[in-house]
Structure formats: C-alpha cells, structure tokens
Amino acid sequence: MNSQMPNGYAIEVERLVTHYGPRKILDDVNFTARQGEIMVIMGGSGSGKSTLLRHLLGLHRPTSGSIKLLGQDITKLSADQMFDLRKNMGVAFQGGALFNSMTVGENVELPLREHTRLDDNTIRIMSRMKLEVVNLAGFEDMMPAELSGGMIKRAALARAIVMDPKLLFFDEPSAGLDPVVSAELDELILTLRDAMNMTIVVVTHELESAFKIADRITVLDQGRILMSDTAAAVRASEHPRIRSLLDRTPRNDAVNPDEYLERLTREIIRA
Template sequence: MTSQNHKTPDKVIEVTDLVTHYGTRKILDGMNFEVERGEIRVIMGGSGSGKSTLLWYILGLYKPTEGRIKVLGEDINQISFNEHLKLKQNIGVSFQSGALFSSMSVGENVAFPLREFTDLDENTIRIITRMKLEVVNLGGFHKLMPSQLSGGMIKRAALARAIVMDPKLLFFDEPSAGLDPVVASEIDDLILSLRDNMGMSMVVVTHELESAFKIADRITVLDQGKNLLTASVEEVKKSKNKRIMDLLQRRSRHDKLDPEEYLRRLTQENYTLS
C-alpha cells in the first residue's frame, strides 16, 4: 500500500526488445509487449512459445539478457532492490499451482501479505481476510489447510491472497488449467468482476480458448519468443495468419507424417532414456 497515492501510469507494463536465455537456449527473442491501465490482457501461445517466461521476467524473478521492462512506470532492472520490493506490493500474482504456503491455513495464507507489509491490528486483518475470502466464495473455509482443498478452491484461495493488498496489477498463470468447465467459468467471472469493481489491470496467461475469448480485452499471441500479434478478440478470431489459425483450430504442427522418417526416428540408436 506504499505508493497507493501515486497515480497509476497509462501503461502499466512496457516491455521493450526483451531477449532472455535459459542456459544457452534463447527463449524470448526481441519481445515487445504493452499493457494499458484497466485492461485485461490475455497472453496465448503454444507450449514453449515463451508465455510463462515473459511473465517471470515481468515479475522480476530473473534478469534479462537484453531489453527493458517497465512495470507501473518503473524500470525494474534499474531501480534499487528495495524500491523493487515496494513496487511488488502493488502487484498480485496467482500461480498456476496456487503456491499457497502449505504450512499455513487458507486464512493465514490470505492474511500473510497484510501481516508482512502493514501495521494493521489483528482484528482489521481478520476482517479484510474474511472480505477477500468472501469475494472468491471461500468465506467459511479459512481454517482449512491447502492440502484439504480441491483444485478450484486452491485457485480461488490463491486469488484471494493475490488481491488482499488491493494491487494495481494482477497476474494469472493458467487460471483455468485443470479445472472442470463450470469452475473454470466461475473463475472467469471472478476475473471480470475484479476488474470492473476494483479497476485492476490484469495479465492472464492461458491456453484455454473459450476462457481467453470471454475475459480478454485484447489478446497477445506469442510464437517462438516473439509477439506475433496483439489485437482484440474479434481481430484474433478473424486473423489469417497460419500460426494463429493453427492455434485457434488446435491443428497439429506436423500434419504430414513420413513413414520412413518416423521409423528411423523410433529406431535411432543414440536415443537413450536417461
């Protein structure tokens, strides 16, 4: 809540010419990416297209090889470590696996950022925690441990923890992956209502088409470490780009199989399993 008084900039995220490596392998290759205030931006792309990587770098978990990343107007690789710590308090993240602290109850998990970063008294913390749990429909589940929750409940509890500090910017990694369609759709509704009621800007990484089309203001499609297209839902649906059409129609990349080549691949001798 430190820089709450500062006005949120028009562009909450600006990524310019980002190049990153994993070992010697290049993952992001000249990525450009911008998110505007109040927008729900969905990042899509096949496996290995770099969508999660982009998220990790924006969150500052790793240092890029080249390029600039500005979050809420601050260049995260230029500001001091302590300024970055403060900046992080304006950012909420909901992990794919939830990443709830397994040694704490759901309530303690949600209260954790409040206890760490605010001087609020225990009563206020309890009330805020309860409020956020009600937002995600987990009002009565505060005493349960994460291991006692179902997949959908974990995602919702993680969401409650991500929004407990009223962040300006919220990140979602695969909010509906592994959930049944009804629960997935509930999570989508939650995302929409959070944006409408709290004015958060959001970045959602997903590969669920239905969910992406429902929540996105704009969609960014990544391919091989580059920003292939950023456009509205309608424009993406109409796109004639082959890679995007493949992605939308779930077409496999190797549609032609050469029997001889396949046989050679299977019997390759230097293919060891460990």
C-alpha cells in the same frame, strides 16, 4: 514510490530479449497493457509465455530491453525498490502455492502481516472480506488439503488481491479445473477487473477462457510476438501460426536435414 502512468499504460514491454545460455528464448518482445485491462498471453508449449511471465514478475533479468510496471523500469530497480513495487502486484500461481501448514485464512493474511503494520483484527477483517469476494466466506479455518482444486485457486486469488494491488498476474487459472468451475473463475476475473480497476495479465492455453475474459490478447510463438491486439482481431487472424493454435491443428514445420545436423553438432561441441 512513483507509480504514475501519464500515458495510461500499466505495463510497457519494449524490445525484450532473453537467453538461457546460448539459446535465445525471447526475441524482440513488445507489448503494452492499459490500467484496468485484461491482457491474455497465449502460445503453444515452448513459446516463451512462462519465461515472459517470470520477467514481468521481476524474477529474471533480461539480456536487453525494458519492462515498465506502473511507470517504473524494473530492469533498473534495486532489490529494495523492486520489493516496494511488488506491494502493488498480486500473483496467483498455477497450483495455488498455498502453505499446507497454515489455514486458508492464515494464507490470505500473510501478505498483510509481511508488508503492513495493521493490527490483528484489521488483518482478519480484510482477509475475510477478500475471501468473501472469491466466494469462500466461512472457509478461513479450513486447511488447504480440505479444499477442492477450484477452491484452492480461489483462495490463492484472495491472497493475491488482499492488498488491493494495481497489477494482478494469473498463471493458467483454468488448468486442471472442470468446465463449470473454470467458467466461474473466468467470471470472477472479470468482476475483479470491473470492481477494482486492476490490470490483469493471464497466461493461459485455454482458448475458450482466453476469448471470454480478454480485452486484448498477445500471441507468442518461438519467443516472438505474432500478434497483440483485441480478442476479436486475434480470432479473425489469418496468420498460419495463429490459425494453427486457434484451430488446434498440428504444425508441419519442414526440417532441413543439413541445418539440423549442423545445429546438433554445434550444440554437442559446446557441451
């Protein structure tokens, strides 16, 4: 597999457009992330950030545009080629997505058993090393139901990095965690970037966490990118939509009654 990145970009999204039925969800989305960089994707509810993440993971094909991961346009890859590329990708889902019938250690070992031919002892050693990285050494024989919310997220992270991926995708890492545990997870994400030179994409609405970990931030609103720049530049932005998000102020969008009635009638006729 060719994973060369001559321009230094691990992720390149160009003119990405996607629809759910007649509704346009992502509209001309463009952004890049360099190798070893933490890119935070932010936006309000319904902004399109979860849809964008699914496209980055290759779970949905866009209407148009390209998504290059490690130099390969995943919109043009076959299923077998995408399967091969995913060996260089790790995903930590919002709820952890651990298998409740398996121990913590078995959950972490799973990618190695699925994608490698390593012997059992090597697999156990590698999984325990990753559990130690996320401060869960000694918890390999416990069941997910016996873990706290923060421990579940760390176990899921250990599974995501067990194959030393070049790309790590993290969906709402701080969701449901208390401030102390959330801060510890932020530090862990920074440690992974520095120690393993991973490109990390984090989807979050937690502002404090975003500005702590991000090298750059991409702000989505109604399916379009408002800004993709350094954390400092985003914090200093005077764009009204961005300020509304950062200052936690409600949006006062004016509604044209005639346009609203026309759109509603059009959608009912389509249905």
